[in-house]
Amino acid sequence: MTTNSDILMNPTEEQIAKTKKAIESYFLKWWADPNKREGACPYYQIHEPGKPIRGTVMVFHGFAAKPKQMEILADYLFRNEFNIYQIPLAGHAFLPPDNCWPQIDLKPEYFEPLRERVRKDQVLADFFSNRSGNSLWQFQRLNKRQMLSLVTRILKLAPSMGDMILAIERSNDPDFNRYFTSSHMNYLHDAQQRLAELDAMPGPIYTVGLSVGGAVALGLAASRPDRIKKVVAYAPLLEVEDEIRERYINLTGPLDLREFSWEQNVSFPVGCLTAA
Template identity: 55%
Template sequence: MDTTFTPSAQQITQTKQKIDAYIQSIDANPEHRSGAYPYYQFHAEGEAIRGTVLMFHGFSSKPHQMWRLTDYLFRNGFNVYQATLAGHAFRIPDKYWPQVDLKPEIANPLREKVQQDPVLLNFFANLMADPSNYGRLGELEKKALVARLVKLEPRLLNIVKAIELNEDPDFDRYFISSHMNYLQNARDRLAELEAMPGPIYTIGLSVGGSVALGLAADRPDRIKGVVAYAPLLKIYGVQERQYVMLAGPLDISESGWDPALQFPVGCLTAVDCFGSFVLSKVQTLQSVPTFLVLTENEDAADIETNQQFFKDIGGERKKHRLYVYPSSDMVPHPMVDPTEISRQMSNRFWQSLYQETFRFLTAGEVDSANMANVDQNTDLPQVPPV
């Protein structure tokens, strides 16, 4: 049922003061990342709202990644708070971003073996010699690297099992991890909205989708619905995931959406570990209406894991909704900006996606026919063109 609430001047002021204090704390750090500040759009005193949407961007991106959707939801009755993922407001991922590392007593001997291995020394020398290579490794390079690491340290295959299983009790035996910082940061952002009346909804993209789900599992009493665009609950592909798990604790860096920003592979390991945490909370999430949007052209989040997750939280009988863009729609990532091209593809259906996001937040339903239409539904608020 689509109802409205009217925040008082005091409630609006109190909420803004808390968020502004957080933004100022980021700005006070000389290592803050340009353009990565959180921001909000709140309606004025006396204006009725449908609720407040707390949004989380994708890995290595920034809050403005979904600014078009933010504007659309704001203009149609929602307050919106675009948060920054844990540590991602700062430009030194190795220092600030959630990460997984092997404990020193395991990592240090492994690093010594790597540093003494002529094959790996040659590999890393070649990698560093050509800056164009210093980004995401190709599939064959990852496969070769994993094979060499296991040859140097056969225990790695046993150790990595502690990551592969959800909430494995051996995890703390082998690893130091800050992956749960994603949840703690989300809790802090939700606390800043404490004074705001009405329901809170979470929306997230990729890693942000996992955070949106994780926060809902943590606070089902406060979060009334979730929209998750290709949530990264598990790294896509067996080879890719094995590489992330085994190479994560080493000093190997990659680049993401921002090629100038290098992050340790251990940050991807943390993402996968946080996804495992979310997967362990399916019972709680059954009670929080969720809209999952996937694409068959996904190259980051494991689509089969997401589809099984949808079944595990109860599917449509529990008021959840799922839409999967078929490969023929050539959508690389559900929330890719309409002005961007990724792997020679874009999302021609983005306006319908925004409309169905609005429909889900206000009515708990999704029209699959509209999702598959490049033209907008005239019965829903219209999305402005680019």
């Protein structure tokens, strides 16, 4: 990372201590939680008193990953006079994803009737059952043709789902809250809480993120332009470009179809992808 300024900050021992204490308080909450996800803890690299710094970098990993995903970049930045705060995305420090990760769900009054229709459709019932029962090593991702077939069959079974999905795909659609419960804003709210843990640290804050982490880095910077100086977003997930995959995610997500992460034995509802 390069900056337009060669000004170096020299945090005091007290400022460093306060920052470490704030971050460690969050770490201890993670450590004490019985649902903590192994290896998904937050961690920092902060230069010792007397060592000038260029600023502090908040690093956000990609969807379903862990902070260690970005450790090579973090180490490089630390060696080049930046403090580092590696942060798990909202909920990603805990398992299971169903209860901990942000997601979008259909409200019960819409979900239950639709689930009954799916159960009565033998093709869809078998499909959902097989997907939920697969192990990681047996799991095969759907190709576009399979996604399109699934979307077409669900919409034929429940045409009203078309209007519901538009409420997701349109920005600030007034019907979104009518159909769905959502915790997608937790991505931003959690990042804002992590930023607050750096209040005592002088100098500029930079955000860096990959994929969903890139979107979080951008969103956090937009919400706090007074505190965050610059953003580096690697392939930020701002929109699913492929229309078929986008419709598949938005349609099957609220129906609790599952996918698997790259981590062994960790699966998540597609609704977590919808929220991302």
